Amino acid sequence: MDLPLFLQQLLNGISLGSLYALIAIGYTMVYGIIRLINFAHGDILMVSTYFAYFGISVYALPWWLSVIIAILLTALLGILIDLGAYRPVRHAPRISALITAIGVSFLLENLGLVVFGGRPKAFYRPDFLDKTYELGGVHVFSLSIWVPLVTAFLLALVFLLLYRTRVGAAMRAVAKDMEMVQLMGIDVNRVISLAFAVGSALAAAGGIMWAMKYPQINPLMGIIPGLKAFVAAVIGGIGNIHGAVLGGLLLGITEILLVAFLPSLAGYRDAFAFVLLILILLFRPTGLAGKDTIG
Amino acid sequence: MSRKLIFSVLVFVIPCLPFFLPSLSLAGEPIRIGVYLPMTGPVAAFGQMEWAGIQAAHQMRPTVLGRQVELVLVDEKSDRIEAANAVSRLLKKEKVQAIIGSATSSNTMAGAALSEKAKIPMVSPTATLPLVTQNKKYVFRVCFIDSFQGEAAARFAYQSLRARRVVVIVDRAQDYCVGLASYFKRAFTHLGGKVVSMVYCQTGDQDFSAQLTSILASQPDLLYLPNYYAEDALIARQARELNLNVPILSADGAQAPELIKIGGKAVEGLYLLAHFAPEGAATPLAKEFMKFFKKTRREETSGFHALGADAYFVLLDAIKRAGRTDGDAIRTALASTSEFGGVSGTIKIGPDGNAVKSAVILQVRGGQFKYLTIVRPW
Numbered sequence: 001m002d003l004p005l006f007l008q009q010l011l012n013g014i015s016l017g018s019l020y021a022l023i024a025i026g027y028t029m030v031y032g033i034i035r036l037i038n039f040a041h042g043d044i045l046m047v048s049t050y051f052a053y054f055g056i057s058v059y060a061l062p063w064w065l066s067v068i069i070a071i072l073l074t075a076l077l078g079i080l081i082d083l084g085a086y087r088p089v090r091h092a093p094r095i096s097a098l099i100t101a102i103g104v105s106f107l108l109e110n111l112g113l114v115v116f117g118g119r120p121k122a123f124y125r126p127d128f129l130d131k132t133y134e135l136g137g138v139h140v141f142s143l144s145i146w147v148p149l150v151t152a153f154l155l156a157l158v159f160l161l162l163y164r165t166r167v168g169a170a171m172r173a174v175a176k177d178m179e180m181v182q183l184m185g186i187d188v189n190r191v192i193s194l195a196f197a198v199g200s201a202l203a204a205a206g207g208i209m210w211a212m213k214y215p216q217i218n219p220l221m222g223i224i225p226g227l228k229a230f231v232a233a234v235i236g237g238i239g240n241i242h243g244a245v246l247g248g249l250l251l252g253i254t255e256i257l258l259v260a261f262l263p264s265l266a267g268y269r270d271a272f273a274f275v276l277l278i279l280i281l282l283f284r285p286t287g288l289a290g291k292d293t294i295g
Numbered sequence: 296m297s298r299k300l301i302f303s304v305l306v307f308v309i310p311c312l313p314f315f316l317p318s319l320s321l322a323g324e325p326i327r328i329g330v331y332l333p334m335t336g337p338v339a340a341f342g343q344m345e346w347a348g349i350q351a352a353h354q355m356r357p358t359v360l361g362r363q364v365e366l367v368l369v370d371e372k373s374d375r376i377e378a379a380n381a382v383s384r385l386l387k388k389e390k391v392q393a394i395i396g397s398a399t400s401s402n403t404m405a406g407a408a409l410s411e412k413a414k415i416p417m418v419s420p421t422a423t424l425p426l427v428t429q430n431k432k433y434v435f436r437v438c439f440i441d442s443f444q445g446e447a448a449a450r451f452a453y454q455s456l457r458a459r460r461v462v463v464i465v466d467r468a469q470d471y472c473v474g475l476a477s478y479f480k481r482a483f484t485h486l487g488g489k490v491v492s493m494v495y496c497q498t499g500d501q502d503f504s505a506q507l508t509s510i511l512a513s514q515p516d517l518l519y520l521p522n523y524y525a526e527d528a529l530i531a532r533q534a535r536e537l538n539l540n541v542p543i544l545s546a547d548g549a550q551a552p553e554l555i556k557i558g559g560k561a562v563e564g565l566y567l568l569a570h571f572a573p574e575g576a577a578t579p580l581a582k583e584f585m586k587f588f589k590k591t592r593r594e595e596t597s598g599f600h601a602l603g604a605d606a607y608f609v610l611l612d613a614i615k616r617a618g619r620t621d622g623d624a625i626r627t628a629l630a631s632t633s634e635f636g637g638v639s640g641t642i643k644i645g646p647d648g649n650a651v652k653s654a655v656i657l658q659v660r661g662g663q664f665k666y667l668t669i670v671r672p673w
Contacts, residue, residue: 002512005508005509005511005512008508008511008537009505009508009509012502012504012505012508013505015504016502016504113335117339118333118334118335118336118339118343119339119340119343119553120337120339120340120525120553120557121556122553122556122557122559132535132536132537132538134538139536139537141536141537210501213501214501214502214529215529215532215557215559216501216525216528216529216553216557218337218339219335220336224499224501255505256502256504256505257505259505259506259509260505260508260509263492263494263495263506263509264495266467266494266495266496266497266505266506267468267495267496267497268497269497269500270497
């Protein structure tokens with residue numbers, strides 16, 4: 001493999017990895033704050049792409065407006081899911097909440113099948129994201145540049161929110177000790193609702209970028225990105241936001257390089273991601289970036 | 296006293312009535328045909344189109360042997376385990392007399408094993424892998440098979456497109472794709488061309504950038520994609536994003552509106568082998584069906600509509616010739632189907648259960664599948 005080809009593959013990897021990272025940020029943030037692995041994250045992502053699809057293709061709104069509306073609606077959906085599904089089991093053992101999350105995931109998938117139908121829909125891609133440039137033998141697709149930029153921007157926003165605002169302080173406090181925060185007179189439920197809103201909005205941003213990159217959406221599309229983002233979050237150390245980005249990039253790049261160097265294993269790339277998950281859980285359960293969680 | 300007696304007789308008799316009813320109305324009892332198709336999941340487009348074709352065919356010809364035909368649909372969710380479950384439900388719970396399904400080869404094989412055991416005949420509209428009917432007495436199909444399709448594609452690539460160096464991208468999770476790729480490779484190599492590399496992916500994959508980048512270096516003059524529409528549309532798009540602008544040849548699994556909707560500009564000019572083109576339809580039944588379909592569904596007949604309808608028509612014809620509805624009688628009649636003027640052409644089913652038919656070559660132009668030429672079986 002010559003250098004331009006290797007650089008091309010590396011770029012492919014960064015582009016895929018930053019998508020995983022973007023989705024993993026929301027995953028890990030919700031875990032960091034309320035210690036819940038939100039298995040419905042991928043399905044919330046799926047619903048958000050349908051919101052955007054309806055805005056663009058059915059109601060013929062400008063794409064940027066549809067994206068904003070889709071993100072807001074998804075944030076609302078996150079709040080509603082928390083209200084309806086997670087709040088009733090907040091003080092139950094953690095396993096109950098985990099199972100509830102799996103239930104929400106199935107509910108969204110099957111609701112999607114009934115409401116949206118099982119056939120894939122084509123997703124819109126704005127023209128400026130649909131260009132290919134050539135730089136020294138490497139083909140740079142404009143969307144592949146935008147995805148890491150959006151990921152970095154949203155990462156910065158999440159940090160601003162957590163470390164520079166009062167709500168962020170409240171979230172970090174909830175992450176440390178929920179009972180104590182309640183005793184201090186802070187409305188824990190509201191803080192958690194907000195965390196879900198932000199987490200779901202991040203899922204929406206990730207989902208819409210995903211749908212622009214792979215422009216076909218269907219009700220089961222969230223499963224694999226959700227699982228991959230979960231793997232990415234665990235690799236980086238779940239609950240650790242830096243770690244999620246690191247894990248996402250690492251997963252994306254190794255997946256691409258695996259296919260590039262061992263093409264005969266290309267059919268097993270998903271299996272590879274899950275083997276990686278098992279290895280991390282066996283040998284470094286707190287992840288590569290360690291236990292530097294929110295709080 | 297007598298009133299009491301009548302009352303007690305009624306109390307005893309009424310609950311028993313349902314048990315006698317079936318034997319009383321046997322002559323008018325509907326014939327139940329089970330249908331299992333992927334109505335959801337990655338290949339839902341096939342299932343939904345075939346189901347639309349079957350339903351329209353059923354509306355056109357709702358009776359046989361003076362009895363109503365009743366269709367029972369079960370979704371197999373594009374999953375082979377669900378396909379086996381669906382067939383077992385049709386056999387055990389719904390007690391159907393014959394089965395239509397499924398759309399893809401892997402899932403048809405999963406279901407066929409069960410209907411073979413139960414001696415209930417099954418007709419697949421579009422399972423093209425040769426293995427599907429091999430060593431099966433009760434399994435039939437109304438489509439051509441992949442050994443024919445692969446060779447036809449190789450000839451078209453070599454002779455008409457003048458391709459010499461071909462890269463094949465294969466969905467390893469589908470028996471259909473793996474089989475078709477190897478038939479193509481054998482025939483293309485035999486003609487004197489070279490398959491420079493065979494690259495793999497998996498159903499549901501969204502990112503093909505790694506595979507496509509490695510193809511860039513081998514400089515092919517044609518991409519052969521024997522996969523389903525969802526993967527082919529994304530592969531075509533990502534190939535163009537990497538400036539890999541060689542012609543693409545695909546197969547019957549790509550013929551769904553989604554290929555064009557998702558593929559957009561990237562699939563313009565794409566060639567594919569298919570089962571049916573309205574321009575090539577000649578039989579009276581085809582003309583009647585296309586008119587009926589347009590009237591009731593407000594849609595043009597596509598290949599999967601036509602084959603769904605043909606599975607139904609061929610089965611109905613067999614039941615008519617058998618004169619009975621037991622599995623063995625229908626099976627014998629199916630196996631002797633010859634010169635049946637179906638929607639997708641004239642169908643002859645051999646004792647091996649396979650239909651001998653011609654294929655058409657289409658090209659995507661202006662966002663539509665356009666008919667190029669017909670390939671007759673040799």
